[in-house]
Amino acid sequence: MLGRRGALRFLALPPYLWLAVFFVLPVLLIVAISFRPEAGPIDFGDPWTFSLAQYQRIWETPAYLRRLGMSVGMALAIAASATLLAYPIAYFLAFRARERAVFFLILLLIPFAVSYLLRVMAWRLMLGGEGAINSIFQWLGITSAPIDLLLYSPVAVVITLIYVWIPFAALPIYAALQRIERGHLEAAADLGAGPWSRFWRVTVPLSLPGAIAAFFMVFIPTVGEYVTPSLVGGTEGYMYGNIIQDFFTRAASWATGSALSVIMLLLTLVLVAVALRLIDVRRLAS
Amino acid sequence: MPARMNPARPLLAMLAGGVLLLSSCAGAEPNELLVLEWAGYDEERWWPDFKTANPDTAVDFEFGTNDADILAKMGAGSEADVFHFYTGYEQLYVDEELVREIDTSKLTNWDAVPADMQALGQIDGKQYFIPWDWGFSSILYNTDEVPEVTSWDALLNEDYAGHIAMWDDGPAAVTVSAYINGWDETAITDEQLAQIEEDWIAQKPLNIHYWDSEYDNLCPEVISGDIWIAYAWPGCYATALFEGAPVAYANPVEGRNSWVGLYGISTDTDSYELALQFLDAKLAELTCGTLVTDYYYGCANEEVMAAVDDPVLIEAFALNDPSVLETTNFTPPVTAEDRDAWTAMWTRVKAE
């Protein structure tokens, strides 16, 4: 009969195998393909030759890396904004709602249950020249002509994605705030700390892991976003993820797309590593 | 009582389901047809004649989003029996041995296809493709805002900054530049391509955005007046006219472009006869006619075209003006190197 140790195989091996086949292997594959010289789709029957041609192509086109920088910048702005905006909501749920927290949480999450694509389309309707926002602004007399720049711009991408991510960002912050023991706050109050002081010196530091988790949960997917930019980004809001998408569909140059993916992957790894370092330093500091 | 959750059973069920799913993708059996199509053309109104003749055949669709995508899918071993793409890519399918010769003697509607259209589907004298849908590409412009457009360079005119919409397609951009500069599309040199890239990078800010989907991000904005000048097909022209928008479809001095949609049969197909019937049925009166009346595109059956009597459609297809066709430039086949170079160029333009 299966012993305790024997059962370990059934518990630990399947996840390893699944991740090895459907995660590690594809990533290794994309790295390998980035070193193939072909433009166009790859015929795996062709012999494998090693070449830095793709990376050279990328190096010779500074526009690609510029778009990467822009995408990272936009993702930072979106993640920071979503986290900051979600924080008071999470705080409300954790400290004010109490018994009704679940109800308010569900209310918050219902928009998140509406299809992502349609939420983006809704913003396209709202931001357009004849859309709701321009209509309201003109009706209120704030503007006399439609603001053309609202739609088909990086601004549209940023607004839309912040909107999409706020409910999701609230979750880890809420979880972290919930875990704060009242005892800490009571002790601080006993020591004479006022409400703001308690907030900044007890609540914020203790909820920081949740906020950081929220930030990264929004940041990482957003760096590689291509769906929203393709719908509301226009020519200026063309993001790095769109370049990769184009190289795998329209322009069909898989090796170039792979090289671009590898670069983005490396960048994400570096950013996460740096962030983890910063967090550890903070922990040590406090 | 707490829910007793044993994941084993649902897990096994799902694995079984997954295996079933995998096995179901085994490819078309004799009375099934898989068609690699563009979204929308899967609806039954685009193949009613086939449906009537073969009510028991299961027709399934796989979708491609643009020509490069469809070529890539066929090249990657798609199980599709029939595929649909547009002029320019013919040579690529033949070179990669993705397409099978068509026995036109088995097509009952073949004689209704004009000879020059039949020729478009031939490579090295062999009939590999049948033409189906066709139309022009030209400049659609708002007559309230723009005086008569006489040349393709209207797309690069700074006077209309913020109200231009170019199609998101590299080969199209090269074609437009070739027309404007009088260059040979089939012999674009590296210097010419570099110039083309510069021109379109300069043009980019003039666009409200590139459009990639006629009825999604082109036509509604033409009708609403946000877009004044656009690279467009007659479908949007006719739609805009029907909506009463003040639009005109240019006859540039360089000539309009014309594209033709082609159907091919995959070399790997098990259902050659069925595929032939499908293609034949595409050229039949009802199916062909729907293309004209519903999408305002031309169809390769000249009897159907001759029967068009709606003045708006006659206007859109220039059926009453043979001189238009005389100056029209048909898209020539493109080599793989050119296609790769042009699409890479366009991606650089977009990234710039």
Place this chain on the structure above:
Amino acid sequence: MSRRSAIGVGRTRVPLGTVYVLMLLFLYFPIALLFIFSVNTNTVLTFPLRGFTLEWYREGFGDSALLEAARNSVLVGVGSASIATALGLGVSISVTRFRFRGRVGLLALSGLPLIVPFVVLGVSLFLLFNLADLPRSLFAIAAGHTVIALPFATLILLARMGGLDPALEDAAMDLGATYPVTLRRVVLPLMGPTLLSAWLTCFIVSFDEVAIALFLAGGDPTFPVFLYGQLRFAQRLPVLIAMAVMLTVLTVTLTLIAFRLGRRKP
């Protein structure tokens, strides 16, 4: 008692309730717009509205391609959620109850998909299936979704496993139960509600996912992939919204039911 309530949770100068309400308004405004669109007679959203109609809902239910896409999304969601939850359970139990050489590695690996952008995962799986000469399919999409859902499942289950007293398992084994039996009759029931919430989270992650699915969809699209293709036709938008509204209602109802089930105490 009153002092307790004043600490950290009492009245401060910040009107949090108002902030919450404002945020809800902001979140719901576009949704409301969509909903109005789905019951408006016009296919273009212009004000003033023309008329009320349920025809889009009727049309949606009659559209077999649309319903098939929704069904496909359910299939993929159920499949990937089940596998991800099962794998996550394996990770959480083995990591909290055993010492073995690959322990930290397994934990790290389970979390790694979180730092890979979806587009990279999508194209890399696309290449993998190409290399293996396998067609793109719902299975391919499910495989990808399992990978991205696994970190969430693991996190949720890990937290619960950590809070479970191993003494219970030891007691069971002392009484003669084998380890598999212990797992089945002691650990799993205690994990029950958490398993459900992990499963639901994975399902929700998969159901609406579009970035990966677009690269891996073959002949059978999931609902988001289908939607993306249908956006080409502006006049179809009301029908699509109508169906999405129905799906949202379904998702929310399921979540509420599961939540209720999960909250029942043993």
